[in-house]
Amino acid sequence: MPDPRDTPGSPEYAARLRHAWLVCSVTGLGLVLIGVAGNTLNVALPEVVRHFHADAFAAGWVLLAFMLVNTASLVFFGRVADLLGRREVYLAGFALFTAGSLLAGLSPGVWFLIAMRAVQAVGASMILANGTVIITDAFPPDRLSQGMGVYIGTLSVAQLAGPTLGGLVAETAGWRWIFWMNVPAGLLALVWGAFVLRRVAPGPREPVDAAGNLVMFALLSAALVALSEAGSRGPSSPVALTGAVVAAALVPVLVAVERRAARPVLDVRLFGERMLAFANAASFCNALARASLILLAALHFRAATGVGPVTAALAVLPVPVGMAVASPLAGSLGRRISPHALSVGGALLSSAGLAVLMPSTAPGTPYWIVGTGLFLCGCGSGTFLTGNTTQVMAALPAGNLGLVNGFRLMIMNVGIVLSVALTLSVLTAPVSAELRGRVYAGTLSRVSPAAVEQLMTGFRNTYAVLLGVALCGAVCALLARPRRRGEGPSGPPGSSGPSGTPAAQPSSRAAMDSMPDSSRSTPNVS
Incomplete structure (x- = not known):
């Protein structure tokens, strides 16, 4: 018999949907908290660097420490949540992130700040490894794409508010308040999450790798x-x-x-299916091309043109505005257009935006050209993330969702970490070694026109590299087509899943309904 909670029009369905939107408000708070924390620092990094007189190496690690620890611990906390309960781990993440933010604002030196960024990252990992799984469990299958679109859209809100808040706070209250403003928001999220999220029985006791x-x-x-x-x-x-x-x-x-x-952190068999392999490769490429874009644009306006933090924050807004527009729109379209088509279209749109930005790095370039490129990148990322996340989560087997989703997020976060490290390396390579610290401090424009021209070469090279990566992502997204009728994960009918088990069928009826007729598989009905 079909589950009445998944049957539109039933009282159980209506009750589940009401609770799902409450859950979405909790997970959205978590995504906003982490997104704002990351993007405020992108714009305000020069203030931190100047305060501590940090060199280029330490300046880079103010950003990289968070990303490294977050990436390396995602699968671990996804598995821990499977064992101890997602609600408990999720709420513990809010508490730890809030404590790390409080201590980061009290930092006496740059390396203590870097250590507290690592503490923040552990809390963020507990939140991120479970948010998508909680959303997937909460929503009826035919509303999953809609819920995922709103969930991804909250990241757009975070990216929209983050740079502006970072610029305003750094200029008016000082950089320490960039961290302290997370404290009341974190406490609110902790209390609201404890009220809304329901306890779920933990999974079987199995070893953690x-x-x-x-x-x-x-x-x-x-x-x-x-x-x-x-x-x-x-x-x-x-x-x-x-x-x-x-x-x-x-x-x-x-x-x-x-x-x-016994339970490897990198169990690639979980992604042995062709669609999941290419979808995750596309996610990696999109993250690599997307993650450093706001930081790159902010450094362009601050280091090349010498504007203040508020002006730079306003200048990078087209990226989060594009995501804020595209994510919920893509979520609504997901009931009529396949997630695969959305992910391919989003990847191509991101590539188009980078193609506009690559030749537009000169300080005299009209802002409307730069803004258009940034907006296209934002729209493409919002569309891709909604389509790709829905496509992957709908195809995962029901068991061990925390572990598998943690692995998926780790792949994406490796792209994010490498994006920042690669961008900073390529960007500063043409600049003389003694002037690279001025790039992070936002004061290079005061040195000489020749130094600025060196930096412009770095920007062109960086956008060219990101464009190549984005195009690779578009190819991978195209190859991540859904299985045809009767195909197993390896292609031929009757093939086995990644661990020798029967092929897992899509768990979301919305994903099934959104596929073309020739691409549908028969759903499991228990």
């Missing part, structure tokens, strides 16, 4: 040290070379550890 998590953390740390050191002191720096060697040496170690683990 602690060794795999530690090796993954060490590998990512070494790679990021190499990239950030190469950007600040050059690729021939001993630290950069050592980091690259250590990262390369840890790859076979990680493979060996994961082969022996």
Whole structure:
């Protein structure tokens, strides 16, 4: 018999939908809290750098520490939530993120600030690893794309408010309030989440891959040290070379550890299906091309033209405005257009925006051209994220959603981490080593026209690299087509799933209804 909670028109369906929107308000608060925290610092980074007299290496790690710890712990906390309960881990994330924000604002030095950013990242990981799963469980299948569109749209609100808040707070109250303003918001989210979220029975007690998590953390740390050191002191720096060697040496170690683990942190069999493999590759490329865009544009306006934080914050608003417009629109269209089509269209739109930005980096370029490119990138990202997230979550098996979603987010976050590190390295490469610190401090425009021209070369190179990555993402999104009727994950009828089990069918009727007739599979009905 069909579940009455999934049958439109039934009282159970109406009650589930009402509760789902309350849940969406909780998860939306979490996404806004983390998104605002990240984007405020992007614009206000020069104030922090000047306050602590930080060098280029430390300045980069004010941003990278959060991303590294967040990325390396996503799968771990996704699995912990499967074992202990998503509600408990989610609320603990709010508490830890709030405490980290309070202490970050009290930082006596730049490396203490970096450590507190890592504490924030652990709390953010608890929130992010479970938010999408909580949304997927809460909404009826035929409303999943709509709920996901609103959920992703809250990220747009965060990105919309973040730069503006960062500029205003840094200029009026000081950079410490960028962290302290998270405290009341975090407490509100903690109380509201405790009231709305329902307890869910934890999953079976199974081992957590602690060794795999530690090796993954060490590998990512070494790679990021190499990239950030190469950007600040050059690729021939001993630290950069050592980091690259250590990262390369840890790859076979990680493979060996994961082969022996009962529940590996990088169980690629979970994504052995062709559609999931390409959809996650597209997500990685989109994150790599998207994540550093606001930071890159803000540095352009601050370092190249010498404007203040508020002006720079207003100048980058087309990116979050585009996401805010496109995400809920894509969520509404998801009931009539397949998530696959939305993800492909979004990836192409992002590529078009970067193609506009690449030749428009000169200080004298009219702002409407730059703004158009940023807006197209925002619209493309909002459309892609809604379509791609719905497509992947609808195709996942019901068991171990926390683990699998954590793995999906980790892939995307690796792209985000590498995006910032790669962008900062490519951007500052043409600038002389002694002037690179001025890029982060936003004072390069005061040096000389020649120094600004060097930076412009860096901006053109960076946009070219991001455009190439975005186009690769569009190709991967195109290849992530849904299975045809009768196909298993490997293609032929009757094939087995990634772990030798029967192929998992899409869990969302909305995803089924939105597929063309030739692409539908028969849903499981229990």
